Amino acid sequence: MRQITGAELFVKALKEEAVDTLFAYPGGQAIDLFNALYGEKEIDVILPRHEQGLIHAADGYARSTGKVGVCLVTSGPGATNLVTGIATANYDSVPLVCFTGQVATHLIGNDTFQEVDFVGITRSICKYAVMVRKREDLAETIKKAFYIARTGKPGVVVVDLPKDVQRAYGSDFYPEEIMVRGYKPKLSVHMGQINKAMDILNHAVKPVFLIGGGVNIAHANKEMTQLAELTGVPVITTIMGKGAIPTTNSLYVGNIGIHGSYAANSAISNCDVLFSIGTRFNDRITGKIEEFAVNAKIIHIDVDAASISRNIDVDIPIVADAKKAICALLEKAKPLHISEWTDEINRWKKEYPIDMGKIGLTPQMIIRSINELFKDAIVTTDVGQNQLWTTQFLDIDENNQMLTSGGLGTMGYGFPAAIGAKLGNPHKDVIVISGDGGMQMNIQEMATAVVYELPVIICILNNGYLGNVRQWQEMFYDRRYSSTCMRYRRSCETGCNQPAHCCPEYTPDFIALAESYGAKGIRVTKAEDIKLALNSAKQNTKTPTIIEFIIDREVNVMPIVPPGNSLNDMILESEEGRE
Amino acid sequence: MKKRWICLFVENEIGVLDRISGLFSGKSYNLDSLTVGVTEDSTISRMTISLTSDDRTFEQIKKQLGRSVEVIKVVDYTDTPIHMKEILFVKVNHCSDADITELFRISKVFGVAIIDYDSTTVLLECTQTENRNDDLIALLKRKFANRIEIVRGGSVAVEAVSMSER
Numbered sequence: 081m082r083q084i085t086g087a088e089l090f091v092k093a094l095k096e097e098a099v100d101t102l103f104a105y106p107g108g109q110a111i112d113l114f115n116a117l118y119g120e121k122e123i124d125v126i127l128p129r130h131e132q133g134l135i136h137a138a139d140g141y142a143r144s145t146g147k148v149g150v151c152l153v154t155s156g157p158g159a160t161n162l163v164t165g166i167a168t169a170n171y172d173s174v175p176l177v178c179f180t181g182q183v184a185t186h187l188i189g190n191d192t193f194q195e196v197d198f199v200g201i202t203r204s205i206c207k208y209a210v211m212v213r214k215r216e217d218l219a220e221t222i223k224k225a226f227y228i229a230r231t232g233k234p235g236v237v238v239v240d241l242p243k244d245v246q247r248a249y250g251s252d253f254y255p256e257e258i259m260v261r262g263y264k265p266k267l268s269v270h271m272g273q274i275n276k277a278m279d280i281l282n283h284a285v286k287p288v289f290l291i292g293g294g295v296n297i298a299h300a301n302k303e304m305t306q307l308a309e310l311t312g313v314p315v316i317t318t319i320m321g322k323g324a325i326p327t328t329n330s331l332y333v334g335n336i337g338i339h340g341s342y343a344a345n346s347a348i349s350n351c352d353v354l355f356s357i358g359t360r361f362n363d364r365i366t367g368k369i370e371e372f373a374v375n376a377k378i379i380h381i382d383v384d385a386a387s388i389s390r391n392i393d394v395d396i397p398i399v400a401d402a403k404k405a406i407c408a409l410l411e412k413a414k415p416l417h418i419s420e421w422t423d424e425i426n427r428w429k430k431e432y433p434i435d436m437g438k439i440g441l442t443p444q445m446i447i448r449s450i451n452e453l454f455k456d457a458i459v460t461t462d463v464g465q466n467q468l469w470t471t472q473f474l475d476i477d478e479n480n481q482m483l484t485s486g487g488l489g490t491m492g493y494g495f496p497a498a499i500g501a502k503l504g505n506p507h508k509d510v511i512v513i514s515g516d517g518g519m520q521m522n523i524q525e526m527a528t529a530v531v532y533e534l535p536v537i538i539c540i541l542n543n544g545y546l547g548n549v550r551q552w553q554e555m556f557y558d559r560r561y562s563s564t565c566m567r568y569r570r571s572c573e574t575g576c577n578q579p580a581h582c583c584p585e586y587t588p589d590f591i592a593l594a595e596s597y598g599a600k601g602i603r604v605t606k607a608e609d610i611k612l613a614l615n616s617a618k619q620n621t622k623t624p625t626i627i628e629f630i631i632d633r634e635v636n637v638m639p640i641v642p643p644g645n646s647l648n649d650m651i652l653e654s655e656e657g658r659e
Numbered sequence: 660m661k662k663r664w665i666c667l668f669v670e671n672e673i674g675v676l677d678r679i680s681g682l683f684s685g686k687s688y689n690l691d692s693l694t695v696g697v698t699e700d701s702t703i704s705r706m707t708i709s710l711t712s713d714d715r716t717f718e719q720i721k722k723q724l725g726r727s728v729e730v731i732k733v734v735d736y737t738d739t740p741i742h743m744k745e746i747l748f749v750k751v752n753h754c755s756d757a758d759i760t761e762l763f764r765i766s767k768v769f770g771v772a773i774i775d776y777d778s779t780t781v782l783l784e785c786t787q788t789e790n791r792n793d794d795l796i797a798l799l800k801r802k803f804a805n806r807i808e809i810v811r812g813g814s815v816a817v818e819a820v821s822m823s824e825r
């Protein structure tokens with residue numbers, strides 16, 4: 081048997097796992113791994129500018145391609161810079177394998193330079209974390225890492241690689257299959273439960289489907305659309321479930337949740353059967369839990385048994401992969417006669433649409449223009465108002481996808497995720513919708529986008545505020561704008577509670593910034609210029625383009641369910657009452 | 660709220676105890692005791708966990724344990740006939756002769772062994788159920804307040820062979 085180093089085996093393993101893109105940042109305890117990668121043609125090794133940007137890029141790559149995203153960083157600070165990205169990806173069930181360099185095994189525990197207990201740090205925020213302590217275990221551990229990351233409820237696996245293991249010689253064998261005795265992803269569907277569920281659905285008078293991210297993760301969108309169309313049951317989604325059926329489909333009602341649509345929240349509150357697939361019923365979607373869907377029989381399908389009957393009581397629990405379950409449901413599905421109910425929902429949709437009015441330059445106009453101009457696109461969002469508006473107004477169908485940090489809500493996610501998405505989908509348009517705050521959290525990745533020639537389109541909705549927090553301060557904290565103004569300078573008076581014409585200049589100048597990176601920058605201040613800017617960005621196929629949209633400083637995300645209220649108890653419009 | 664027992668088979672690897680105890684602390688689950696030791700198969704450790712919780716939380720705990728990659732099997736002992744024992748040492752300091760006589764009497768009644776003593780200190784060893792141990796501790800605390808030192812091992816449990824009482 082040929083003897084190779086651990087580092088060489090690492091490269092071999094990546095190839096066996098069909099890894100074509102590696103997001104990697106070097107350092108002392110990873111230098112042997114990088115040495116083994118030198119000149120490697122089959123793997124595109126991408127060097128982002130910060131490990132947080134790196135892992136969000138791997139995340140965007142994984143979400144948009146369905147493949148496992150792979151990261152490689154050095155020990156200590158390289159590894160700790162991954163922490164936010166690990167939690168972000170794991171929370172949204174994104175398959176990642178993160179390799180981290182580690183000091184040599186005989187030095188562990190000595191407070192060695194750049195030693196941290198990374199397995200200990202990440203244990204509670206990933207699916208599985210392991211240190212390879214012996215060269216003999218390396219191949220099997222890497223195999224196991226990819227298997228665990230990608231199967232069942234996908235997630236993040238951390239593999240910590242001590243320097244001596246990287247350098248040690250050993251067998252070049254890499255297994256084709258692996259068995260993990262404590263890990264058995266559910267592969268079958270319990271037909272008895274499926275029959276019970278269908279029986280309840282078929283007798284419903286006011287049924288709805290509530291679809292979470294699980295359907296997108298299982299790539300069951302086509303099957304879900306079939307199920308909705310065959311039964312005629314209206315579909316409501318969570319933010320993560322958006323796109324489960326095309327948003328343009330007449331059966332699509334909207335998003336549920338604290339910024340959901342009136343029609344969606346009302347339908348949930350009034351339904352008699354709530355058929356949910358792939359959601360964990362977190363607090364952002366249920367509102368006051370005691371009043372959530374009180375009249376409904378609840379069916380819940382989820383791949384993770386621990387998500388079922390945790391936050392709400394469920395009548396029919398089904399532990400299964402969303403795609404397999406939906407296929408099983410399709411066999412039993414038949415048209416329901418519920419036109420009274422669907423008419424009622426359509427009336428709500430018509431009477432209470434989400435609409436920001438026609439005055440000024442609104443996020444709605446920007447996102448609707450994106451809908452019009454980009455038919456084969458991946459849209460990533462950052463976190464905050466920009467994200468919520470996107471989830472409200474973006475159209476998603478078979479060709480469009482939205483990537484957003486739903487579970488952790490990580491500012492700084494959107495832009496690097498777009499870099500990863502573009503690397504994985506060079507022929508698609510990739511658009512970032514970001515806030516001015518969040519954009520600055522990973523702005524160093526401008527260099528990455530420029531040097532790898534990734535023409536992503538970055539739409540910054542600049543309100544000069546940490547808008548989402550400011551909105552809460554306005555609505556629920558007496559307009560006490562504490563630490564949310566991005567135009568604040570030392571010269572400002574303390575206790576400011578509103579924007580004014582004389583506010584200091586915004587810094588940075590995003591246009592000059594784009595140009596300094598060798599990218600293109602466009603500033604848009606009027607609605608008439610939205611499409612012009614988007615088209616000109618679309619035509620710039622060599623470098624990224626930043627479009628800075630100067631939007632109303634105090635525009636809010638509406639409607640909103642105030643904290644503690646039940647879902648159908650929403651505030652529909654801002655106080656000013658826009659036209 | 661109800662007293663529960665779980666038997667857990669886990670990989671005998673570094674860090675697994677941290678993973679399990681971290682799950683309890685991270686999710687704010689109450690843990691009464693946790694013991695661990697290697698089984699007849701040296702690659703597998705067996706834990707006995709006792710806790711107090713309501714039904715819903717307990718269901719969650721079992722599911723959360725079950726989805727950990729390092730956990731091979733979760734067995735709920737709550738309504739199963741089991742044998743369980745907890746090792747307990749109690750050292751009583753500054754004893755008078757009368758105290759020592761009293762301690763020997765208590766040891767007879769409670770079926771507790773006195774495994775070591777000198778003129779002023781007595782060391783008791785008790786291997787009984789957690790509840791019996793609680794009773795003994797309560798009694799000793801009352802009689803010898805501020806003079807006792809307690810070491811508890813946590814419960815270990817195994818299914819009964821014939822149907823027997825707890």
Ligand SMILES: Cc1ncc(C[n+]2csc(CCOP(=O)(O)OP(=O)(O)O)c2C)c(N)n1
Binds near residue numbers: 464490517543545
């Ligand atoms: C890393 C991180 N820090 C803080 C927050 C809390 N937070 C949520 S939204 C928000 C404001 C975001 O401001 P901006 O990026 O300008 O977006 P806007 O809401 O104005 O669209 C903040 C601070 C967060 N979600 N993530």
Ligand SMILES: [Mg+2]
Binds near residue numbers: 515517544545546
């Ligand atoms: Mg902002």
